[in-house]
Amino acid sequence: MRMCSRQERIQKDVDVVIQRCKAENEGRFTDFRYADTTFTFMYSQGSKGISYSVNVSDDYPDNTYVSNSDNADDVLITSDPIPVIFHRIAAEMRLNNDRGESGQCRGAPGDSDGDNDSDEMYSEGECEYYGGHEENDGDEILIHPQLEADLQSVRDLKGPDAVSLREYGGFDDVEIALFVDVSFLDEETALAWGVLRREPVTIQLNCSQTQYMNGAAPKVDVYQVSKLKDRFGLGHQLKKIMQVFVTEQWQQESSEGKAACLAAPTAPSKFNFNFDPKFNSAKVVPKRNGGFLVQAIEFAEQRIPVLNEFCVICDEPHVFINGPMLRPYVCEGELCIFAFQTLGVMNKVTDVIATGAQVVDLLVSMARAALASNRRDVIFDPYPSVVDPQNPQKLAFDPKNKEYDRVIKSLENLPRIEEMTQTPHSEMKDKMDMVDKLSLPLLQWVISSNRSYIAKLPANKQLDVMQTPHQFLLLSSSPAKENIFRVAKEKYGSTFAFHGSHIENWHSILRNGLVVASNTKLQVNGAVHGSGVYISPLSTISFSYSGIYSNGQQKATSKDESTAQKNGKRFLRSRNLKCIALCEIIKSPDLHKHGDIWVAPNADHVCTRFFFIYEDGQGGDPQINTQKSETYKKILQIVTSRHQATKA
Structure with missing residues (x-):
């Protein structure tokens, strides 16, 4: 047959x-x-x-x-x-x-x-890979001289490993791979963005070698070789940015550009990490002093450090009262929201739950707490923007028409996150849709709108002195803020202190940052020691700010209870949650110390590092002092082990 x-x-x-x-x-x-x-x-x-x-x-x-x-x-x-x-x-x-x-x-x-004899590859016909030059036997297509010059310019200015070229025997198509070094990203940013710092980002251009810079604009792809494309955090946003750039620049052959492409290359320019999106300086097109390919690499180097400051859809700068946050996100424009939620840009619920179910559990708990508060009109911020699954042309949840009770209902209709990890996605979706068709889209929004990075700490990386199994890594500072923090740390040094705030406030903090709330509508506890972020080296003081010891019913968790919880409890079981954050603080002269109550007037000098949750009236040890040598060493051990794991 x-x-x-x-x-x-x-x-x-x-x-x-x-x-x-x-x-x-x-x-x-x-x-x-x-x-x-x-x-x-x-x-x-x-x-x-x-x-x-x-x-x-x-x-x-x-x-x-x-x-x-x-x-x-x-x-x-x-x-x-x-x-x-x-x-x-x-x-x-x-x-x-x-x-x-x-x-x-x-x-x-x-x-x-x-x-080099093994450098022959395959497509649907024959394909050859070139890192350099190949002699022409009269039958093969000659490489465009300007392409040759641009390739050599990249090697001279960016290094021999910064570019590769694949030619397909008998075909005019070529595949140019530009390798952009991203080791300049700090560890926290790389972790939050899903980027491998040790591996370059590949920007791949597919174009004609005989019509280089004259034919149709290349198709652009962006990826890291060791990561699946749908797991590469920057993929969609950077691909769109580079496609627009390449298309706009492809045929702009200014006299300066033409001359530079075939002339001796000039010295490479150093890009500035600190771009101000208000002036769109990150979007300024670099001069074509070293040819088009060098220009493309420099533009990518220019854009990557500040991707979080621009909408992942329209690429317009975000307008944040408190400054940019860590993770890239969509702006508030309705067209961008529709595109973000309907075109597959947003991370799938199934993927996130599979890799971080306990984080999802925490995010839902925070949203519920904010909605249950009598201050929800202030602290449930942002309000969801969720596309109606039955009518993709409208918003089911719209910040312009807030329906808090409807949001509460959809959250209450969610099954337990633990149950969702044990049920196939299609089955769970059908089950949820039968109860409330908005529950799953709302859960998707709760996950994707989180603009901080949270990850559950494994048991061997937890701080035992905190006496809770619910310990998380929490990073929320943007790359620009981390850079400011790093410079200040080199000058003044840093230490660790606690920040206590009610669980209802953290829905907003994760999306808007830890800000100076003094003399604003966010203020709850007053500002007797002046305006700033209030922190303390003593756990008992920050516990009181978080409400753990406010009604006298809480008790510290014993070591035996803590060990049992760590071994047996993975998900939150209670709605009665209290929390505390451990922050790294710059020891600058601006840090005001009033006994064990410290005030940092500059929010850029306070970066969250860890987050601890307590439930059912339990509380941590009230005698923890981050300035004691033994405690400080334990904190540093956890921080150091995390950095080593990131570099691995």
Whole structure:
């Protein structure tokens, strides 16, 4: 019986890979097998071997799954055909070899003998990879001289590893990969943005090599090799920014640009980390002194540090009374909100719950507490902007028409987050829709509107002295604020102190920042010691501000109780929640100390680091003093271990 067209195409694509490997005597790839819906092969280097598995679907090449034995949990879902998948894997391994950075890319490391004969790759036809020049035999398409000049300019100005070029034999198309160093991002920002600091961001341009700078503008892709595209935090926003930039600049061949492209390159410019979005200085197009490709890299370097200060959809600067926050987000424009929630930009609830269910549990609890407060018109800020699932042209929850009771109802109709982790998404969605069609979209908003970074601390990274299993890493400062903090820390040094605030206030704090509330509508406890952020080295003082010891019913958790809780409790069980934050404080002359009550008038000198939750009337040890040597050392150990884990 004749095979169906789908099977024929798959078999043909498999044969392309196998035949090309045999023709080029590519011995590192072996053991090619295709059976049913799976194509497998091995990559060997010395005694090490990695097996790759490509699982195809009924709608091949769409929904093709790629995995390898070296990182079984990292599964790539792609629409590329098998030759292109193989092409990318081999190119990543060669790139690994060229850089001498074993394990940086998804593939295994390449050979170390520098054999350029293995640089032939595959697309749906033949494909060749060039890191430099290739002699022309008369039949191949000549590379555009301006492209040659631009490539060389990148190597001269940014380094030999800052660019690569792939040419497809017999085709005019080329693939240019620009590698942008992001090691300048601080650890907190990289963690919150889902970026690997040790690995460059790849900006990929697909264009014509004979019509370079004259033909159609390239298609742009942005990714980090070691991360799935849908898990790369900056992917959508930076891809859109770079596509607009490339399209606008592609054919703008000013006399200055043309001359510079073919002339000797000038010295690279240093970009300034501190851009002011009010003047859109991050959007200023760099001069084309080193050619178009250098210009593109410098524009990306210019935009990346301040992505959080611009809307992820329209790329207009945010207008925040208290300054930008840590995580990128959408602006308040209705068109942007619709696009953000309906076009797949927003993180999926299933992904977030799968990786951080306890954080979702905490976010929902904070929202409930804010809504239950008699100050909800002040502290339930921002109010949700949620697209109606039954009518995508309107908002079901609209800040212009606040319906607090309706929001409360939808939150109350949510199943327990713990239950959601144990139920398939489709089943849970159907179940939730039967009860309240707005519950799931509202949960999505609660998750995505959080502009701080929160992660549950593993048991071995927790501060035992806090006597609660509910301990979280909490980072909310923008890159600009962290930079200000870092400079001040180098000058004055820093220490740690507690900040106490009722749980109802944290829905707003996570989205608007820890601000000076003195003499504003947010003030609750007065400002007897002046205006500023109130902190204390003593837990008992900050506990009182958070309400833990306000009614005399709370009791400190014993060590035995704390150990039992840590071993057995993962999710919050109570609505009676109290909390306290541990902050890092700059020890500048501006820090006013009134006994054990400290006041920091400059909010930029206070950065949240950890967050602790207590429930059912329990409280932590009231005798904790962050300035005691033993306690201070324990805090530093946790901070240091977190930084080491981030660098790993």
